[in-house]
Amino acid sequence: MKKVILHCDLNCFFASVEMLHHPELRNIPMAVAGDPDHRHGIILAKNVPAKRKGVKTAETIGEALRKCPELTVLKPDYDSYLYFSEKVRDLYYEYTDRIEPFGIDECWLDISASISYFGSVDRIVKELLYRVKEEIGLTLSIGISFTRVYAKLGSDLAKEDAFCYIDSLDDIKDLPAASLLGVGYHTGEKLKAYGLYTIGDVAKKPLPYLKEILGKWGESLYCYVNGYESAPIPKYREQIEEVKSVGNSMTSIRDLQNMEDFKIVLSVLCDSVSARVREKKLFFRTVHLQVRTKKLEIRTMQMRLKENSDLGKDIFNCAVALFEKNCDFSVPFRSIGVSVSSLSYQKDGLQTSLFEKEGYSLKQKKEETAIDTIRKRFGRFSVSSLRVLEDSGLSSFIPRNDKENV
């Protein structure tokens, strides 16, 4: 029996939640955007009137206001979004226990086993649409198919508050290859260079061919396009959450002009990342640094440590070394991100290096753990390094748990 997988996508989620609380904004152009004072000023979501005026997600507030001067811009309220996201998932849970969240507003539901109980797929889908609208006040697009990727395509094709069936490859073969999940700008261009414009074109190619042009990713793409999928959708709330990396990033309030500025922001980020790693009792081996210049060019670098560590000082030194080796200040930087990976638990003591003089420092560990304890009791700013105090404007942000790849 073929599986039945739904992809449920809440329509312009952030904007819908805001409109729920402010119904007067329903008929005027409105967008939710990051904080312009802190330069996170990009559009996160917009409503239908704003969309008609040409406002796009991920453009800056300035660009959006040029297209649509009467645009009402609201600040995001993440707590409220999480609350509604959870509420919608609880509603899904009444229909199936196999739910896989994909971001805050999207979910895959495997309803294969519930169909006989509820009667038909149609009935489940219509009931979901009705109940989410009536009980929660949001609208959904639902894609229905037999794999995740096809279902996602279906929900992209479906209009607001509607659903779309995709029964076979024939239904989607004329869509551009870039509309597939996982095919971004670069892969799309690469496929175009080989004359593969539509999903149908890609589906005609054999596996070795795709592997040849895209490497390992070609294999996944082959499965995606042809509707082969083996991994079942896990049971909701029983998914094993294995953390693969921990990181923080920050767009600073002003551009970083020199090494001092860079170190100030970096030390706050490193403090936060290492504290989170220690909280989870993990150790890392690899440090990643991502910088974005004023021209919005992104550069990422990584370095492997000689031994495992959980110290902020090690992240800091590593990031500085990476930066000095690869970057200069010819173009100022607007944001920095630090993350650590190759995580491991070490319950049975720590293997230190025999040959390195400056290895893992237990003294440093004591120091940083003490700081963690003080901050937990008296707040984030109760104790900081001298460097951070030099420019309180740059360092006065609190890194959130914004990046934790599972």
Next chain:
Amino acid sequence: MSIRYVDVICRFSKDGIIKPLYLIWEQNQKIPIIKVTEVCPRSSLQAGYTGLRYTCIFEGNRIRHLFYDRGKWYVETR
């Protein structure tokens, strides 16, 4: 249509059920709620609310909806 937050006197039962007993209206007027006939999750796109809707019967068989969402009570107003 819009909403108006109101004060409500409730009884929290040991089973975790919240039952509204009195609605506090203008000039601290305490209006008794005779009976709650239905509780269900509801939202209204026009008025801008979402939460649990309590269908309440007041004195004189007047029926009104009370809404409860994240610790606050409100009513619809014209």
